[in-house]
């Protein structure tokens with residue numbers, strides 16, 4: 001899958017930095033050269049994050065993985081890919097058996113696995129911040145005949161898993177924190193939050209010591225945005241904290257009313273139902289002033305149309321990664337006491 005908009009954008013920025021310095025009378029100054037090298041390095045590092053993100057999303061949503069249906073070989077390939085990235089990044093192995101947390105799905109009788117990697121706290125504690133993103137999709141349609149029967153699950157949720165992997169890398173590069181960090185790629189979310197529910201029953205660090213869960217389900221592939229919203233905004237007391245922290249980073253909070261109908265729809269709900277603070281975060285539709293973009297085209301989720309195409313704009317990916325990280329940093333350093341006041345709101349009828 002080619003990703004023209006991003007590649008062109010990156011080259012343009014690099015050319016602009018060089019032109020600026022060549023035109024400047026201060027070009028020969030050592031300081032200025034160092035500054036431009038620093039800027040270039042920062043741009044290159046950031047570009048690499050997006051390139052890796054695209055590469056994870058492209059592989060996970062490729063036809064080779066046949067829609068990552070629970071219990072299929074495509075699901076195993078996805079889990080193996082995530083495991084290989086966790087190993088490459090340097091996340092620690094949480095279980096004797098490795099990164100896989102296997103379980104039997106009682107209704108369908110298939111074996112599935114969450115993929116879990118950890119970054120232990122600086123000193124021994126049970127406290128943890130947990131990151132989740134589901135890697136399953138709907139597999140292959142049973143009814144044949146249609147041209148495309150693979151549910152690639154690109155927006156839902158290959159890109160969320162790509163974000164989980166790159167957030168893990170950002171935290172490993174930042175070093176150990178005062179709480180444990182747990183990265184969980186959950187299985188069988190579309191079957192009823194099965195993998196996340198299993199994790200709540202078998203957490204690596206005590207469930208009641210989880211500070212907050214940052215779930216990722218979908219991600220910004222629409223280009224630059226400066227507004228966001230979260231689920232839930234009801235039954236919990238920490239939305240104001242998230243809004244304030246995001247606000248300090250220049251983000252505007254613009255929650256759509258329909259979000260209140262989604263309280264039971266994401267892995268977040270598996271934790272909230274048990275009184276564990278958890279949120280999922282999305283960017284909105286507001287484009288920063290002066291920025292002009294072409295709106296990308298998206299196929300419907302939960303259909304074979306949910307595939308990557310050339311109109312997707314990846315240039316807002318890193319800003320949303322930074323937003324997730326600044327919010328979880330906030331809860332790592334200044335958690336205060338936050339709670340779920342109405343867990344029953346998150347029980348599926």
Ligand SMILES: [Zn+2]
Pocket residue numbers: 134156157189217218
């Ligand atoms: Zn999803």
